[in-house]
Amino acid sequence: MTMDKFRCRAKTRSEEETAAFAQQLAAALAETDVVALVGKVGSGKSVFARALISALLAEAGRVEDIPSPTYTLVQTYEARFEIWHVDLYRLDEPREILELGLQDAFGSMLCVVEWGDRIAEFLPGNTVRVELEPVPGCWNSRIITVNTSCQAVAARIEGIQGSHE
Ligand SMILES: Nc1ncnc2c1ncn2[C@@H]1O[C@H](COP(=O)(O)OP(=O)(O)OP(=O)(O)O)[C@@H](O)[C@H]1O
Ligand SMILES: [Mg+2]
Secondary structure, X not given: OOOOOEEEEEEEOOHHHHHHHHHHHHHHOOOOOEEEEEOOOOOOHHHHHHHHHHHHHHHOOOXXXXXXXXXXXXXXXXXXXXXXXXXXXXOOOOOHHHHHOHHHHEOOEEEEEEOHHHHHHHOOOOEEEEEEEEEOOEEEEEEEEEEEOOHHHHHXXXXXXXXXX
16 A cells, blocks of 8 residues: 555535536646546546546637547547546456557546546556545535545645535
8 A cells, every 4th residue: 555645535515516626636737647536336527527627628728528438438638738538437457458558648648537446556656546425315415535645746736625624
């Protein structure tokens, strides 16, 4: 187990609050970071990814649809840097990411990876892990835990905070 250099938990009470939290993270990211989104079906990984990517596109003066890469596995975007949006739901085994070229993408562009825990052993050191968990009995709430074991990433993202700690 590697040690966390940064960890925070936030509770969001709506899709919009999750999107706002993702926008905060977007502003703190650098061009070769990896954001690994973790959480069960319907937890909000795509809501988070879409808000994060659209914030980066908006900053570069672009407005685009952000379709789910569930079938294509990868969608690419050009913002202040290149972005790969990856959804590994349909990945049968971790080695398939070699065919996707994902290991080359790590380290050369910003990668936002839904179901990132499916390739946990391949995630690079500069990964930000974002876990979304439903709250029993609170249909529109999520607990979001953000952590990284990378000091350089931690220094950039340590200012983010949810509306309810
Ligand atoms: N606080 C919240 N944050 C995020 N999404 C929320 C929240 N409350 C309700 N939702 C709803 O939960 C759903 C999340 O769907 P989303 O597609 O983002 O999940 P997912 O984790 O990507 O699922 P899948 O694994 O099936 O792709 C959306 O319908 C969204 O409106
Ligand atoms: Mg999804």
